[in-house]
Amino acid sequence: MDQPTIGILHPGSMGAAVAACAATNAASVLWCEAGRSTASVARATQFGLTAVTTLPELLDRSDIVISLCPPAAAEDLARDIAVHNFTGVYVEANAINPERTKRIAELLEPTATVVDGGVVGSPPVRGKSPVLYLSGPAAATSRLEALFAGTAVQATTLGREIGKASALKLSYATFQKTSRLLVALAVGMAREHGVDQELTEVASRRTESYLAEPEYVAKTAARAWRWGPELDEAADALAAAGLPPEMLRAAASTLARWDDVKDDGELTLTDALDRLARP
Known part of the structure; x- marks a missing residue:
C-alpha cells in the first residue's frame, strides 16, 4: 500500500x-x-x-x-x-x-x-x-x-x-453560514421587543430550525473572522454565475462586527447580540 x-x-x-x-x-x-x-x-x-x-x-x-x-x-x-x-x-x-x-x-x-x-x-x-x-x-x-x-x-x-469541489463547498456555505447569521438578526430583533423566548418557542415547533438554537449565535460570532471572507468568496462565485451577490456581501459586512471576538469560546449569546447592535 x-x-x-x-x-x-x-x-x-x-x-x-x-x-x-x-x-x-x-x-x-x-x-x-x-x-x-x-x-x-x-x-x-x-x-x-x-x-x-x-x-x-x-x-x-x-x-x-x-x-x-x-x-x-x-x-x-x-x-x-x-x-x-x-x-x-x-x-x-x-x-x-x-x-x-x-x-x-x-x-x-x-x-x-x-x-x-x-x-x-x-x-x-x-x-x-x-x-x-x-x-x-x-x-x-x-x-x-x-x-x-x-x-x-x-x-x-x-x-x-477543477472547481467542482470548491463550488460545492461554497454553495453549501452560502446557505449554512448565512442562515445562522439570520438567526442572530431575528433573535436580536425579538429581544429588542421582549419576545425572544416566544420566538424560540415558535421555532421549536418546527424541526431542525436554527431559530430553536439561539445559543449558536455566540459560536457564529467567534467564527466570524473566518466566515466573513468565505462568504465574500461565495459572493464572487454568485457574481460569476450572473446571480446577485449582495446578500452575501451584506452578510460578510455584518459578520465583520464580530471580528474582535475571534475564537472566543467564552462568548455568551447576550455578548454576541450586544456587539452585533454596535457599529
Missing part, C-alpha cells in the same frame, strides 16, 4: 485535525514551524505532526501537500509553493471560489498535480466526520481517497474538473 509523506500548510483547527487523520495511512505528516504562532505549535504537537524548519524542506520531503488556510491567504501561499517547483500532489482545500482555484491550478501546473478540495463539516475530532470533496485528475483523487480510507474524514470525488 502507498505510504506517502504528507505536508500540511498552516495547520489551524481544521488543518491539524485533517492532517492527523491522514497520518493513519501516511508514512509521516509534516508541517513547517517557521513564522507560525505558539497556538499553531501547540496544535501540531497535540495532533502528533512532525515539524520541519523550512518550507523547501517540507516540499522536498512531501508527496502530497494539503493547503488549509484562511481564504485570503490561499493564492499567496500557492505562489510561495510555485517558486519551489513542487512536483507532488497539491490539494487546494481552502474555502475559495472556483475561479481562484483554477488560477492556483494554472500557477502550479504542470510541475505539480493540483486537486480541488472542499471540506464540509466540523473538524474531525470528538466523533465529528467531515467530508472532503475532491475534483481533479483521477489518479490523484484516488490516491487521496486511499489516504483517508478508514478515518474520520470521508474523501469523496466529484469528477475531474
Whole structure:
C-alpha cells in the first residue's frame, strides 16, 4: 500500500485535525514551524505532526501537500509553493471560489498535480466526520481517497474538473453560514421587543430550525473572522454565475462586527447580540 509523506500548510483547527487523520495511512505528516504562532505549535504537537524548519524542506520531503488556510491567504501561499517547483500532489482545500482555484491550478501546473478540495463539516475530532470533496485528475483523487480510507474524514470525488469541489463547498456555505447569521438578526430583533423566548418557542415547533438554537449565535460570532471572507468568496462565485451577490456581501459586512471576538469560546449569546447592535 502507498505510504506517502504528507505536508500540511498552516495547520489551524481544521488543518491539524485533517492532517492527523491522514497520518493513519501516511508514512509521516509534516508541517513547517517557521513564522507560525505558539497556538499553531501547540496544535501540531497535540495532533502528533512532525515539524520541519523550512518550507523547501517540507516540499522536498512531501508527496502530497494539503493547503488549509484562511481564504485570503490561499493564492499567496500557492505562489510561495510555485517558486519551489513542487512536483507532488497539491490539494487546494481552502474555502475559495472556483475561479481562484483554477488560477492556483494554472500557477502550479504542470510541475505539480493540483486537486480541488472542499471540506464540509466540523473538524474531525470528538466523533465529528467531515467530508472532503475532491475534483481533479483521477489518479490523484484516488490516491487521496486511499489516504483517508478508514478515518474520520470521508474523501469523496466529484469528477475531474477543477472547481467542482470548491463550488460545492461554497454553495453549501452560502446557505449554512448565512442562515445562522439570520438567526442572530431575528433573535436580536425579538429581544429588542421582549419576545425572544416566544420566538424560540415558535421555532421549536418546527424541526431542525436554527431559530430553536439561539445559543449558536455566540459560536457564529467567534467564527466570524473566518466566515466573513468565505462568504465574500461565495459572493464572487454568485457574481460569476450572473446571480446577485449582495446578500452575501451584506452578510460578510455584518459578520465583520464580530471580528474582535475571534475564537472566543467564552462568548455568551447576550455578548454576541450586544456587539452585533454596535457599529
